[in-house]
Amino acid sequence: MSSLRPxxxxxxxxxxxxxxxxxxxGVLLAGLAVAPASAGPxxxxxxxxxxxxxxxxxxxxxxxxxxxxxxxxxETARCGTLTVPENRARxxxxxxxxxxxxxPAATRRPASDPIVWFAGGPGDDAVSEIPLALAxxxxxxxxxxxxxxxxxxxxxPALICPNIDExxxxxxxxxxxxxxxxxxxxxxxxxxxxxxxxxxxxxxAYNSTESSADYADLRKAxxxxxxxxxxxxxxxxxxxxxxxxxxxxxxxVGIDGVLPPSLAGGGVTWKAAREGFDGLFRACAxxxxxxxxxxxLKATFERLVLQLDARPVTTTVTLPDRPEPxxxxxxxxxxxTWLTSATHVAAGVxxxxxxLAHGRPQRIAEQWAGGKLSPQAIGRVSHGLANxxxxxxxxxxxxxxxxxxxxxxxxxxxxxSLLANAPQLPFLYPDCRAWDVPAAPPSVRDVTRSDIPTxxxxxxxxxxxxxxxxxxxxxxxxxxxxxxxxxxAHVAYAESPCAQTITTSFFDTPASPGTRCLAGLKPPTFDTxx
Numbered sequence: 040m041s042s043l044r045p046x047x048x049x050x051x052x053x054x055x056x057x058x059x060x061x062x063x064x065g066v067l068l069a070g071l072a073v074a075p076a077s078a079g080p081x082x083x084x085x086x087x088x089x090x091x092x093x094x095x096x097x098x099x100x101x102x103x104x105x106x107x108x109x110x111x112x113x114e115t116a117r118c119g120t121l122t123v124p125e126n127r128a129r130x131x132x133x134x135x136x137x138x139x140x141x142x143p144a145a146t147r148r149p150a151s152d153p154i155v156w157f158a159g160g161p162g163d164d165a166v167s168e169i170p171l172a173l174a175x176x177x178x179x180x181x182x183x184x185x186x187x188x189x190x191x192x193x194x195x196p197a198l199i200c201p202n203i204d205e206x207x208x209x210x211x212x213x214x215x216x217x218x219x220x221x222x223x224x225x226x227x228x229x230x231x232x233x234x235x236x237x238x239x240x241x242x243x244a245y246n247s248t249e250s251s252a253d254y255a256d257l258r259k260a261x262x263x264x265x266x267x268x269x270x271x272x273x274x275x276x277x278x279x280x281x282x283x284x285x286x287x288x289x290x291x292v293g294i295d296g297v298l299p300p301s302l303a304g305g306g307v308t309w310k311a312a313r314e315g316f317d318g319l320f321r322a323c324a325x326x327x328x329x330x331x332x333x334x335x336l337k338a339t340f341e342r343l344v345l346q347l348d349a350r351p352v353t354t355t356v357t358l359p360d361r362p363e364p365x366x367x368x369x370x371x372x373x374x375x376t377w378l379t380s381a382t383h384v385a386a387g388v389x390x391x392x393x394x395l396a397h398g399r400p401q402r403i404a405e406q407w408a409g410g411k412l413s414p415q416a417i418g419r420v421s422h423g424l425a426n427x428x429x430x431x432x433x434x435x436x437x438x439x440x441x442x443x444x445x446x447x448x449x450x451x452x453x454x455x456s457l458l459a460n461a462p463q464l465p466f467l468y469p470d471c472r473a474w475d476v477p478a479a480p481p482s483v484r485d486v487t488r489s490d491i492p493t494x495x496x497x498x499x500x501x502x503x504x505x506x507x508x509x510x511x512x513x514x515x516x517x518x519x520x521x522x523x524x525x526x527x528a529h530v531a532y533a534e535s536p537c538a539q540t541i542t543t544s545f546f547d548t549p550a551s552p553g554t555r556c557l558a559g560l561k562p563p564t565f566d567t568x569x
Contacts, residue, residue: 086153086182086261087117087141095130096123096256104138104166104193107419112169117141121186121257126244133241137253138193140166140185144178152267152290153182154546155254157281159272159296159530161247161428162421164192175532175539177269181546184266186257188277190245190424196238198245198423200231204416211365211408214351216372216457221466228426229473235423243476245427247280247300248483255285267546269293271530272504273428276300279487279512286491291549293542295496296530297508301486304437305461306445307505312375312462313449315382315502315528316340322500322526322562323389329565333389340378340392341452344371348457356405358412365412367404369395371453376462377407379502382528386563393568429464430471435478439468463503490517492549496538499525520545522554526562535560 090099103118118140125133143149156172158165165185177183190198206227213220235242258266267290270278275294282292298307320337323329333339348371355364369377374395381388381403391402410416439459446458460466493516497509506523513521524531524538531538537556545552 085117086263087119087139087184089262091260091262093256093259095127096121096253096260098122098139098257098260103140104187106164106167107192107415108167110167110169112142112173113140113166115143116169117143121253121260123189123253123256125189126241127249127252133239135189136195137189137257138166138187139257140169142169142173142178142183142185144181144183145176146180150181150547152265152546153184153263154178154267154269155184155186155257157254157268157270157274157277158188158191159274160191160420160425161188161273162191162423162425163273164188164419164421166193167419171533175536176543177539179543181267184257184261186254188250188421188424189253190421190427192419192421194421196235196240198235198240198421199418200227200234200420200422201418202234203227203231203422204418204420208411208416211367211411214368215370215376216348216460216465217370221460221469224466225469225473228422228470231422232426232474240423242423242427242474243431245421245424246431246479247277247428248284248479250277250424251281251284254281255287258288264288265290267291267293269295269542269546271532272296273298275504276303280483282489282491282493283485283487286489289491291492291494291546293494293496293545294512295532295538295542296501296504297495297497297512298504299486299508299512300432301484302508302511303484304433305439305442305464305467306437307508308379308461308463308503309442309446309449309458310507311505312379312502314505314507315500316378318499318506318525319382319385319388319502322385323565326562326565328567329389332567332569333393333565336389336392339396340374341450343392343395344374344457345452345454347371347374348454352400354400354404356401356408358405358409361412365408367400367408369400369404369407371457372460372462372465373407374403375457376465377403379462380410381406382500382502383534385500385526385528385565387566390566390568426470426474427476429467430474431476431479432483434468434471436481436484486515487512488515488517493519494542494545494549494552495519495521496531496541497521497523498527498529498531498535498538499523500528501531503529518550520552522557524557525560 100119103113120136124130125135187193276298351370443458495509495513497506509521513519527535
């Protein structure tokens with residue numbers, strides 16, 4: 040669920056806070072198999088170098104998409120744009136363009152089935168995630184295709200809303216779960232909506248169903264007979280929908296950090312928090328030095344959540360590139376949401392919690408504020424796509440009462456006011472009332488049933504998209520392999536060499552990926568402050 044958002048921003052699957060050193064952005068990959076579309080010179084041309092029309096979509100080779108940060112791999116990539124209808128119910132209406140970048144395989148003789156990358160978020164930009172994909176060796180034997188999902192940073196239009204990001208930065212000095220903070224966030228959301236609508240954007244067309252059709256059109260417009268798909272975080276939601284709506288031409292699918300469309304929403308984030316937190320707390324308890332230094336860590340954490348919910352703490356921190364101290368307020372909901380991301384730097388979590396318990400909140404406050412005040416947190420996320428998914432596909436099929444019930448099952452001691460704002464998704468329901476898009480058809484929540492070979496990967500410390508979501512999804516994927524990579528957080532591929540090895544092995548041999556590395560994995564050595 041990324042990625043899941045900087046509070047009180049709302050992106051379930053999002054790029055990880057920059058302040059959490061060692062945390063990495065989640066990404067979504069998929070494999071593409073290139074097949075000649077016709078005889079003649081174009082049949083042997085490198086993938087992405089031939090203009091082609093497929094129905095109402097058209098791919099045209101051209102310059103590489105813009106990125107917020109330099110991406111060296113684009114220097115050798117083959118690029119262009121895919122133009123598609125904004126709303127396929129009106130195919131002759133407004134058009135949008137999606138940036139495409141094809142990174143060549145590292146080998147001189149690549150396999151004929153490239154990989155296509157589905158980014159997380161919702162709202163993250165796939166092209167900007169090229170470094171993460173390549174760091175795991177995804178292009179070792181295959182070309183890898185990255186296309187900006189509609190509305191994201193390298194698409195046109197880009198439905199970014201810097202005003203929301205800037206509010207999130209200011210909000211580190213507010214009580215996270217306070218109704219007054221919620222009103223201000225809804226105000227920022229409404230202003231974003233009004234600005235995008237004034238540009239003629241059809242906000243109802245930015246959703247998973249249209250995005251999945253974009254990828255189906257991309258495959259055809261590139262002349263590819265068959266490809267593989269790899270999705271991470273929200274990208275797994277999109278991949279599962281894509282498998283159901285457009286199964287043609289898919290050789291295999293990998294999903295990592297699994298968010299099933301049938302469960303997506305606030306309730307599953309409470310379950311994810313419970314499972315991810317417990318995995319980390321259990322690992323500390325099983326390590327003698329950690330257990331001795333931080334006994335009853337789980338109980339300590341939950342006691343702190345209740346204390347901060349009743350009496351938020353205010354502190355100041357110094358952040359890089361900011362000459363003035365920054366005011367930070369931590370309440371119970373902020374502490375819960377902090378830990379959903381801090382599982383990516385698990386080794387330091389027990390010490391951070393212990394310091395907070397002893398009146399020293401600075402370590403947590405620095406991490407909480409650092410990601411939101413980083414330049415990388417401003418103007419990069421497509422809130423237009425994120426809210427299209429949240430408000431069209433999630434909230435219509437899960438009430439706030441459902442979220443509270445799910446939260447109570449996971450954390451029975453937490454008060455209702457805290458449970459109403461799920462981790463990573465605060466103020467979701469009032470924001471969606473302001474966003475005001477129609478509900479997607481109920482079928483968007485259907486379980487995916489398929490015999491496409493599928494690798495289902497979860498992280499044992501994943502507090503954003505529960506580890507149990509993997510086996511849940513695998514039950515209806517007849518040719519699936521489900522596994523949990525222990526001691527890693529959301530999107531195992533982003534931080535585990537073992538997960539990377541398994542993933543690349545799967546795309547080589549979907550029926551029998553190499554998983555031997557799992558047996559040698561060890562927990563982190565927790566920081567005991569000695």
